[in-house]
Amino acid sequence: MNILDNIRVVLVNPMHGGNIGAVCRAINNNGITDLAVVDERPETDWNEARKLACNAREQFEAIKKFDTLREAVADCTVVAGTSARTGFYRDTSYPVRDFAPIALESAKEHKIALVFGREDKGLFNEELALCSHIIQIPTDELYRSLNLSHAVYICCYEIYTALGIFQPSEESAEEANSDLRERMFDLWREMMTETQFVHDQKLDHMMMGLRRIFNRGKLTVPDCKILMGLAKQSMWVADQWRKEQNKDKKMH
Amino acid sequence: MNILDNIRVVLVNPMHGGNIGAVCRAINNNGITDLAVVDERPETDWNEARKLACNAREQFEAIKKFDTLREAVADCTVVAGTSARTGFYRDTSYPVRDFAPIALESAKEHKIALVFGREDKGLFNEELALCSHIIQIPTDELYRSLNLSHAVYICCYEIYTALGIFQPSEESAEEANSDLRERMFDLWREMMTETQFVHDQKLDHMMMGLRRIFNRGKLTVPDCKILMGLAKQSMWVADQWRKEQNKDKKMH
Incomplete structure (x- = not known):
């Protein structure tokens, strides 16, 4: 049993097919497969969704559809809604990184849901009321509204990362x-x-400089072999040059 | 001076206008404003880009265009490329969360760049060679390829979050x-x-159950006032009911 199989991403009344497709990719990148759409819109472009899903075909084909959020999360213990607004349900509200271990703890044994609202209006109050937890995504305070698939990506990424695999x-x-x-x-x-x-008197000083440069990061065995090869080659060239000079001297 | 103003996001030869627009939103959500596009494609749909940028109009209008990556990052100290592949420049490669403090440390005083490759082919080796650091984004090992704006979002989010503001x-x-x-x-x-x-003998047992329920989370002053009001009202109703019963008894 994979703990990530217990995580369901729920999109409530989404508008754009492109976003639904991008969400398929987002969950796929983070090892999540269970995606539900609540209150589907007749105008949603499902061809666009399929296109944006790219290789997340499995997630796209497996999308479950529900009439209401209540039905979509009925079998879930933790039901976590995302909200850019504050002041509603504040005391059950967590920055997403703090929420991740709570999600994983419950997902060990139970289905849990991550719930995302409409692109333009988010989740309504009666939908937030169904949520046992509210997730906050840290953003610049002047621009709190995230693209839907970006919001899904961050939540799934934090949970995937917290799993530590x-x-x-x-x-x-x-x-x-x-x-x-x-x-x-x-x-x-x-x-x-x-x-x-360098002349002899500068040699130690120059060596200290080179030691500083090369010791700034860890040197590997192949690194040292490259550097040794390079030094040997320069010395070989210097030696050839000296021999040429001696030849010239003998000739004159 | 805002440290985030020193972070430049660089898109190398991106294909889709929609992705460029979504990137404008992604950086905006995370307080970043400096966006560059290298080696623009003639077929890129800039109207689509503008549409997807939504309220990130300022970022969209300020996009800088460069012919080469070398020019786009010339004034940057740290130049961090993203790559799904491994095995190239591995020893300068960091999971994005470990990279964030390195980025912030340099961005205190210098411009730094986060570099993202083409949607289909990523960064070429000669472009990765220009990078002082390689960023890895943790993903499911079976599906490492991220949507461009998702990759940008994660990198900017980790840096914004590490700033702790x-x-x-x-x-x-x-x-x-x-x-x-x-x-x-x-x-x-x-x-x-x-x-x-409850009957008297069950009262203490029931009270322990209620204490457990109410003490599971922190109770606030308003919470207690709601619960006290509710109890008083039930007692008032019980009292009314008793009075009615007494009235009935007297009448008969």
């Missing part, structure tokens, strides 16, 4: 140890002399 | 103290007897 891709190369790093720095020191980049 | 609306009513709560419970106890809801 995402594995960020990490550097797979082995981190270099001090011995490898120092052998690399030795070669660079040698290279700076051989290429006549 | 959002004030969640909180219950403004005073929390009830024990004295008020106990006077409320006294009235309910009295009411349950007067209305003959």
